[in-house]
Amino acid sequence: MVPFRQFLLKIHSRCNLACDYCYVYEGADQSWRGRPRRMELETVRRTAGRIAEHAAEHGLDEVSVVLHGGEPLLVGADHLGELLGVLSGELGGESGGLRVRFDLQTNGLRLLDEPALLDVLHRYRVAVGVSLDGTRAGHDRHRRLPSGAGSWARTAEAVRLLGSDRHRELFAGLLCVVDLAADPVDTYEALLEFAPPRLDLLLPHGTWAAPPPGLRRRPVPGGPPSGAEPAPYGEWLIAAFDRWYGAPRRETGVRLFEELAVLLLGGRASSEAVGLAPVDLVVVETDGAIEQADSLKAAYDGAPGTGLDVWRHGFADAAAHPGFRARQRGLAGLGAVCGGCPLARVCGGGLYAHRWAGEAGGAGGGFGYPSVYCADLDRLIRHVAGRLREGVAGLGLPLRGAGGGGGFREAGGGAAPSCR
Ligand code: SF4
Numbered sequence: 001m002v003p004f005r006q007f008l009l010k011i012h013s014r015c016n017l018a019c020d021y022c023y024v025y026e027g028a029d030q031s032w033r034g035r036p037r038r039m040e041l042e043t044v045r046r047t048a049g050r051i052a053e054h055a056a057e058h059g060l061d062e063v064s065v066v067l068h069g070g071e072p073l074l075v076g077a078d079h080l081g082e083l084l085g086v087l088s089g090e091l092g093g094e095s096g097g098l099r100v101r102f103d104l105q106t107n108g109l110r111l112l113d114e115p116a117l118l119d120v121l122h123r124y125r126v127a128v129g130v131s132l133d134g135t136r137a138g139h140d141r142h143r144r145l146p147s148g149a150g151s152w153a154r155t156a157e158a159v160r161l162l163g164s165d166r167h168r169e170l171f172a173g174l175l176c177v178v179d180l181a182a183d184p185v186d187t188y189e190a191l192l193e194f195a196p197p198r199l200d201l202l203l204p205h206g207t208w209a210a211p212p213p214g215l216r217r218r219p220v221p222g223g224p225p226s227g228a229e230p231a232p233y234g235e236w237l238i239a240a241f242d243r244w245y246g247a248p249r250r251e252t253g254v255r256l257f258e259e260l261a262v263l264l265l266g267g268r269a270s271s272e273a274v275g276l277a278p279v280d281l282v283v284v285e286t287d288g289a290i291e292q293a294d295s296l297k298a299a300y301d302g303a304p305g306t307g308l309d310v311w312r313h314g315f316a317d318a319a320a321h322p323g324f325r326a327r328q329r330g331l332a333g334l335g336a337v338c339g340g341c342p343l344a345r346v347c348g349g350g351l352y353a354h355r356w357a358g359e360a361g362g363a364g365g366g367f368g369y370p371s372v373y374c375a376d377l378d379r380l381i382r383h384v385a386g387r388l389r390e391g392v393a394g395l396g397l398p399l400r401g402a403g404g405g406g407g408f409r410e411a412g413g414g415a416a417p418s419c420r
Helices: 041-058 072-091 109-113 116-123 136-142 152-163 184-192 232-245 255-264 294-298 315-319 374-395
Strands: 006-010 062-068 099-106 127-131 171-177 198-202 281-284 289-291 305-309
Touching: 006 041, 041 062, 041 072, 041 315, 062 072, 072 099, 072 109, 072 116, 109 116, 109 152, 127 152, 136 152, 136 184, 152 171, 171 184, 184 232, 198 255, 232 255, 232 374, 255 374, 289 315, 305 315
Parallel strands: 006 062, 006 281, 062 099, 099 127, 127 171, 171 198
Antiparallel strands: 281 289, 289 305
C-alpha cells in the first residue's frame, strides 16, 4: 500500500469569486451544495488524529497539509489560527513528532481585506500560492467577482503584497490556467512581473465526454497519437516553454516543464499531471468526508467520492479504495492505448480525470483511455525532449525516450514501447 503524504483539507466550501471554469462550482460534481461552509475545529482535530495515525502506521516523519477551498481564507483569521493551532499541536512538536509543511492555495483577495490573516500565515509558516491567469485581459476573461467585474486588479494587489519584503517568505508561487485565447508568451511575461518563486501552468479540466475549451468532441483514439492531430494546448505550452527555457538566466521555475525534464532524464515527478508516480494525495471535505482529487469533479457527479469519512474510517481504508488503487499501479494502471505508447513513462496518461470517456468510451466509459490532451501532451513532450537533447548531448546523459538508445519513437512513427 502506498501511504498518503499530502492531506488536502477543504477548510471552506464557498468562494468569493465566480470563475467560469471553476471545477468545484461549475463542474459535473455539485456535492459542495450539501457541505458545511467551513471545517469546524472538531473535524480538524479528528482529521489531524487520522493523519497522525496514518503516519505512525507507515513510519512517516513528514507530511504536507494543504489548506484549500472554495476560498480557504474565507474562514477568517481567528478560525484559521485556531485550526492551524490544532493541526500543529496534534501533528508536530512533542505530541505528534511530525514535520508538517503547510500550503494554502488562494485567490488572494482576503489578504487585502483582513491583514490579520498574514500574521497567522507567518506564525505557522504557511506557503501561499495565488491563482492568477497572466495578463489583466486573460485573467478577467474568466476570473470574475460575483458582480461580473474582473478580479485582476485586486488579485495583482494581493500578489504584490505577498511579494513585498515583509511577506515574501510566504510567497510560494502563482497558479495559472492555460487559455487558448491568451498569448502564451504574454501570459508568461505578465506572471513574471510578480517575480514568483514558481509558476504552475494548468490545463483546464476536460474529458472526452466534456472536452476542454477549443477542443471539439472526438472519438477516443484507438492508438497513440500520430503527430498529425491538432494539438492547440501542446502548441501553446511549447511557446511558453521556449520562452522560459530560452531565457539567458533562470527567471522562475515552471512546474510542468521542470517535471517533464526530470522525467525525461529518468527521474520521478511529484505531480499527478504527468509521470507514473503513485497518487499520495487525499482530500478531506469540510464535513470530514474523505475524497479523491478535486479534478475528478470534472468527470461526473460524485466522481471524487469514496463513501468514507474521518469519523468512521482511517486513511488506510482510503488507501485500499479502488479509486486510489487505480492511480497507484504505474504502467499497469494505464489503459491499452497508453500502455502501448512509448511516451507512457513520461506522460503517464496525463491527469487521471482527463481520461474520463463517459458514454463516449462505450461499454460504460471509464478512465481506461488516453488523456483528452493526448495529442497535446505528445507534442509537448517530444518538443521538450528535443530541446533537452540539444542541451545535454555533449554530457552523455541518458534522456529517457529521446532517441540514441532511449527507445523514443520518432514523431509519427510506429509504437515501439521499448522505453518502458
Ligand atoms: S495520453 Fe500520453 S501516454 Fe497516453 S497515448 Fe497519449 S501521449 Fe501516450
